[in-house]
Amino acid sequence: MSPHNSAATLRLVPAHRVVPPRLVRLPRFLTGPSPMARWLARHRIAAERPRPPEPPGEAPAGTAPQGRITPASPLPGPVIEADRGPIRRPPTPPEERRREPGGGGGGAGGAAPPRFHKPVGPEDFGRALRLGVQAVRRNLGLVMVLTCATNLLILAIPIYLFQISDRVLTSRSVDTLVMLTIVIAAAVVLQAVFDAVRRFVLMRTAVEVAARLGAPILSAASAAALHGTGREYQTLGDLQQLRGFIVSGTLLSFLDVPFAPLFILAIYFVHPHLGTIVVGTSLALLVITLINQKLTARPFAEANAAQSRANLHLDSMSRNSQIINALAMIPEAVRIWGRDTATSLTAQVHAQDRNIAASAASRAVRLLTQVAMLGWGAYLAILGEITGGMVIAASIIAGRALAPIEGAIEGWSGYAQARAAYGRIAGLLTGSKLQFERLNLPNPEGRLDVERLLYVPGGTKQVVLNGVSFALTPGESLAIIGNSGAGKTTLGKMLVGSILPTSGNVRLDLMDLRNWDPRQLGENIGYLPQDVQLFPGSIKDNIGRMRLDATDAQIYAAARLADVHEMIANLPQGYETVVAADGAPLSGGQKQRIALARAFFGEPRFVVLDEPNSNLDSAGDKALAQALRHAKENRITVVVVTQKPTLLTVVDKIMLLADGSIQMFGERMQVLQRLAGDKAPRPAPRAPGPSQVPGQGPGQDPGKNPGQGGPKS
């Protein structure tokens, strides 16, 4: 942390409302607002208090961000609010939302002017990395100055020795001894202070790196995980590794190495022969370093890769702990983890063996150098070319010159791992797509246009969706039916932008989903996935999509809509009931209804429900039908993927999907009649059979009714 902007006081405010703020007071060393605090302040989401939009630049230095805790703060300096994420909330005044619960509405009402959304601005992760690297460089500049001073002052002891043996002992001057001792003692104290200061700065640099890059890495990892392997989240672990290296002794050794020539020069001044011995030793150590690097790079890379696979497996074990226990799969799970861990450990042993051998060789070379220095120095003293004090002083200086080189060799593994970790961090941040600043659009009304969707998952040749085209007007509802594996879930995910088509477009209010501001799009759509997952947190937080600006009225309205209010009211802690990562204490159906409430939270304009009644009882089915009626009344466009027939009675249109292609698409009655093979028009919709979706029962081969409806009915 640079001296002009290091943190004076950081106040960490925990996320939970009932926990009082925990104060962490750091020393007032290097006072000024920290870049870390400014970074977090710039990326914070506004809480209850409305405030004017922040300019895109840095927050004013030294000013505390306006948050709900900040005004009460007795402490000067910046405030870091630990419950804030990196996404800047669009500055919609909360009052406006409170006046109009569910205020995400676009032009659905007709009379009201369209509501505009303030885009979040471009999210340039590459820039975050550059700023982080800049901060480290700036701080390392200061550390180098301190290192320079420390290394110069280290010469005080050899000089003291030299002066005592060659001047004080020969002159027998007590005054000289006292003066010399005072000066050298001051130099030693100063050296200790400078050394401590550079360690303080490095420690704060490590904190600054974590604070600057943590949130961008998590954001970039979340975005990359959508199309990646899930390993992206492990980059946060890489950040820990980098942080550890910055505070390690190895980095100090690396910083001290450039000063070795200074010491060698000093030894040359004592006697060129001694200088030559040290130069020879330095070259030998350099060769050992290069060989060490060459021999350890590959095994360390292998160890890292295997460790990252083991961590991924560990993560999946923690998520599937129930099934692992229920099916007694613990030995298998442990074996898979053990295999990757063993590979990692084996590679580490190979690398460390070579590293230890190199360290031993370098230590032996260094000790032999001391022997050579003393022996040859004594010989030179016998010849009368140097004094005994000079010999000892040169030996101490030589030890000081070679120690950092040896330290660098010993810590090479840490350096290699930190460098690999930095490579992965840089790869993630620079490889993440730049989120361009989007045009400030009115919120959508819910018109959906799907054009020639083709989806071939990466690395496969399987065509999952093939030329899917259809359109829905605002407020229309569509049920997608079809056999298992027909592509219904894939289509549902594509409609909400959670996977991208290989070709084709999904447009909401004419705009391709990829061109909407992601935050605005997310606020205006609802999604209930097939595999419902709730976040660890309270029920109200889950319904309110974990948003800080979710009002109680909005949460209640969503709960009523999903008819889950009564169920929540019966829980001992009501809306404050904390849901665990596995959804406990809720049943599958209760989880699904809370997820339904979450999907309808904030009055989205377009909602996709993927098998929303797979776990519901009859009351849940009624709630779902009510939610769909509410959607119709409020002109919310709904697409519902279903295997059950009950929902078909409440939708406007039905699509039959088979092998990724539309087999039928049209008005509900029309499709139901075709599916039933009944050409005669009927006055009222007839619910299909109790257990089968039309087209899936015996004798109902959807492939035999092709081409009905087709694209864009």
Ligand SMILES: Nc1ncnc2c1ncn2[C@@H]1O[C@H](COP(=O)(O)OP(=O)(O)OP(=O)(O)O)[C@@H](O)[C@H]1O
């Ligand atoms: N990322 C992927 N990689 C490979 N195949 C995929 C991928 N995503 C989907 N598929 C394949 O696409 C087909 C359709 O899957 P999808 O989950 O959309 O079916 P579905 O109609 O929702 O089935 P169900 O009713 O059983 O949920 C399946 O055969 C599936 O294996």
